Amino acid sequence: MSASTKQSRGHLLQSIAVAVILIAVWEGACRIFDISTIVLPTPSSIVVRLYALFSSGMIWPHLWATLVEILSGFVLGCVAGLVIGAMISLIPVFERLVYPYLVALQTLPKVAIAPLFIIWFGYGLTSKVVITALVCFFPVLVSVIAGFHSTDKDQLDMMKAFGATKWQTLMRLRIPSALVLIFAGLEIAAVLAVIGAIVGEFVGAQVGLGYLVVTLNFGMDVPGVFAVLIVLSAIGLAMHGLMRYAARRYIFWIRRSEAPVMT
Amino acid sequence: MVALKIHPGANAYGVPDAGAVKPAMIHIAGLEKRFKTRSGETVNALTNVNLDIRENEFISVVGPSGCGKTTLLRILAGLESASSGAIQCDGAQISGPRPDAGVVFQQATLLPWNTVLTNVLLPAHLKNDKSEATVRRAEGLLAFMGLKDFAQKYPFELSGGMQQRVSICRALMREPRILLMDEPFGALDAMTREAMNMELMRVWSEEKKTVIFITHSIPEAVLLGDRVVVMSPRPGRISEIINVDVGRPRTLQTMATPRFGEICDHIRTIFGAQSLTATSL
Numbered sequence: 001m002s003a004s005t006k007q008s009r010g011h012l013l014q015s016i017a018v019a020v021i022l023i024a025v026w027e028g029a030c031r032i033f034d035i036s037t038i039v040l041p042t043p044s045s046i047v048v049r050l051y052a053l054f055s056s057g058m059i060w061p062h063l064w065a066t067l068v069e070i071l072s073g074f075v076l077g078c079v080a081g082l083v084i085g086a087m088i089s090l091i092p093v094f095e096r097l098v099y100p101y102l103v104a105l106q107t108l109p110k111v112a113i114a115p116l117f118i119i120w121f122g123y124g125l126t127s128k129v130v131i132t133a134l135v136c137f138f139p140v141l142v143s144v145i146a147g148f149h150s151t152d153k154d155q156l157d158m159m160k161a162f163g164a165t166k167w168q169t170l171m172r173l174r175i176p177s178a179l180v181l182i183f184a185g186l187e188i189a190a191v192l193a194v195i196g197a198i199v200g201e202f203v204g205a206q207v208g209l210g211y212l213v214v215t216l217n218f219g220m221d222v223p224g225v226f227a228v229l230i231v232l233s234a235i236g237l238a239m240h241g242l243m244r245y246a247a248r249r250y251i252f253w254i255r256r257s258e259a260p261v262m263t
Numbered sequence: 264m265v266a267l268k269i270h271p272g273a274n275a276y277g278v279p280d281a282g283a284v285k286p287a288m289i290h291i292a293g294l295e296k297r298f299k300t301r302s303g304e305t306v307n308a309l310t311n312v313n314l315d316i317r318e319n320e321f322i323s324v325v326g327p328s329g330c331g332k333t334t335l336l337r338i339l340a341g342l343e344s345a346s347s348g349a350i351q352c353d354g355a356q357i358s359g360p361r362p363d364a365g366v367v368f369q370q371a372t373l374l375p376w377n378t379v380l381t382n383v384l385l386p387a388h389l390k391n392d393k394s395e396a397t398v399r400r401a402e403g404l405l406a407f408m409g410l411k412d413f414a415q416k417y418p419f420e421l422s423g424g425m426q427q428r429v430s431i432c433r434a435l436m437r438e439p440r441i442l443l444m445d446e447p448f449g450a451l452d453a454m455t456r457e458a459m460n461m462e463l464m465r466v467w468s469e470e471k472k473t474v475i476f477i478t479h480s481i482p483e484a485v486l487l488g489d490r491v492v493v494m495s496p497r498p499g500r501i502s503e504i505i506n507v508d509v510g511r512p513r514t515l516q517t518m519a520t521p522r523f524g525e526i527c528d529h530i531r532t533i534f535g536a537q538s539l540t541a542t543s544l
Contacts (some may be wrong), residue, residue: 158372161340162386162433163360172385176376253375253419 041223050227059212063231066197066209069125070235073132074193078186081137085144089178090170106138111199118204128200128208135196136189143185147178180254183247190239194232287315288473289339289441294348296334296499307498308334312348314492314501318440319471323488325478325530331499332477336445339475340366352441362390364441365434369449371426373418373433379405380414383432390437404432407469408462424455428462435470442467442474449479457515460486464513481530482518485509491526493533502533 023043029035030042037045053059084102088095114131121127151174159169201210209228216224294312297305309331316322324332337343338350341360350357365386373382383401387393405414408428418426427447434442448456460483467474478484484491488507495502509522517523 152372154368154370154372155374157337157342158366158368159389161342161360161364161366162389163362164389168389172388173374176374251376253417 038220038222041226045223046226046230049221049223050230053224053227059209059228059231062207062209062212065125065207066201066232067235069128069132069197069200069208070193070239072125073129073196074136074189074239076129077133077136077193078140078189080133081140081185081189082144082182085141086148088141089145089148102138102141110135110196111203114199114203117200123204123206128197128205131200132193132196135192135199139188139192140182140185143181143183143188144178147181147185148174150181151177180251183243183251187240187243187247190243191236193239194236198232288318288320288353289314289316289475290349290351290354291315292349294335294338294350295346296331296338296343297346309338309345310498310500312499312501314504316473316475318473321467321474321476321487321489322492323476323478323484323490324492324494325481325484326494326499326502327479327496327534329499330494330496332494333445334499335494336443336475336477339441340364340443361441362437363439364443365437365439367427367430367434367442367444367447369446371418371423371430373426373429375418378415378417379410379421379429382418382429383436385433386436401432401436404435405429407466408432422455424451424459427451427459431463431466435466438470440473442472444474444476446477446479448483456480456483461515463487468512481527482523485523485526485530486513486518491530493530495533505530 027043030040084098088099110131117127117130121130155173156169159173164172197208198210201208202214205211209232213225213228216228291312291314294309295307296309298308300306312335324335326332334343338345339357341357344358352361374385380401383404384397387397402414405411408431410425410428410432413421413425418429421429431447448459451459464487476487485507491505491507492501493503493505494500505526507526509517509520
């Protein structure tokens with residue numbers, strides 16, 4: 001245990017060292033070759049700009065709007081994915097009637113239909129929430145269906161041999177078994193949620209980090225664009241970390257090495 | 264060889280052994296099981312199986328893979344139905360899982376999200392029995408199996424042998440009259456396996472039960488069984504039923520006795536004869 005902690009601490013130090021070296025090389029190259037800030041800003045100018053965005057209070061309404069879009073879209077998409085996925089898995093008629101249409105829906109590039117959502121739901125919050133939910137929906141749906149299919153056949157036999165009813169088998173075996181893959185789907189959805197919200201904002205918005213990126217880009221404020229990108233990836237990392245924490249808590253019996261989860 | 268008392272499978276049913284007074288607890292006559300393969304062919308998994316099992320008898324079933332021994336156990340457990348023939352317990356046809364039968368599978372099939380104790384309690388929980396007495400019984404079983412300190416652990420914290428012992432506790436939970444075991448020690452290493460054999464004999468001597476024990480190990484079958492049912496494949500059928508006239512209690516030393524060796528050799532001869540016919544055909 002202590003050996004592995006020591007080892008993982010060593011790995012952490014190594015990756016921090018790599019990051020420090022990369023940033024130093026980036027900063028040095030920009031200064032030595034006198035690269036224009038519009039092409040590639042120095043890391044230091046990005047940090048300065050990031051600090052200014054927060055200290056001036058300019059970023060807060062955008063950050064808040066995007067966070068609301070991400071979280072409500074994520075929750076909505078996941079709930080829909082869980083419910084419809086469970087229905088498809090447990091009600092055979094549903095699988096035959098509904099699933100083909102859902103697959104067809106998934107083959108549509110979300111970016112291409114985003115303008116339609118702006119027309120239908122307006123420039124405000126709703127259209128972004130719907131797009132985000134749609135992006136989150138499919139990975140969760142697939143993971144729920146795969147999760148229910150993954151129930152161990154021997155364990156099903158065992159439940160049957162001990163006289164379990166269908167309901168008992170569902171609650172005590174099939175749902176807990178499905179959780180392993182469901183969490184993998186939730187983890188993917190958490191990261192996609194950020195993309196969904198930004199895509200929605202790119203297509204048409206008056207507020208949000210995606211809107212801010214577009215605006216700063218127009219103003220040739222490239223360090224500002226980079227600063228917002230850092231905030232966006234921090235949100236993505238936080239969402240991902242949250243799901244990983246939940247997975248470790250709720251599917252504790254899966255050792256990390258065995259977890260079929262994105263890393 | 265001459266001294267061996269051999270009951271050919273076809274004659275075994277309905278002919279109780281000398282000294283047996285009670286009628287058979289489990290009565291199997293003319294049992295057939297056919298499967299349809301994907302290509303539409305019919306496979307005879309079991310054909311004309313006849314076997315009577317007395318109460319508290321330990322029956323070992325041994326045979327190569329594909330001889331239908333697992334199918335026989337699955338029908339006894341009510342997990343599959345017979346295509347034709349009688350398979351009765353106490354005079355009634357077995358048509359589904361029975362509350363008085365405990366099953367131990369080749370894999371321990373414990374629920375990984377439940378503690379050892381909750382796993383043992385599963386059969387009781389399925390009947391909504393959450394009484395204090397039931398928990399005491401589960402704890403008693405775990406203590407009996409040397410797992411007292413592991414009640415609150417999770418299955419992944421246990422070795423393979425320990426997991427299988429938990430699975431046996433679970434099968435014993437509802438005080439079954441019949442214990443159905445499908446190669447329960449097949450996945451264990453040889454040393455653990457021998458220890459588990461001794462453990463099982465201890466359980467069986469303490470809590471008398473009718474045991475049907477499937478294995479592909481000849482010494483294991485002979486060591487444990489009152490009778491050994493020898494099965495052969497294509498189609499799955501009983502070749503011979505052999506009385507193991509070796510006294511109890513049996514220990515690992517029993518395996519070194521001449522009589523034990525004779526019986527094992529005899530079973531090997533049956534398998535050898537089968538493979539010879541198979542190749543000459």
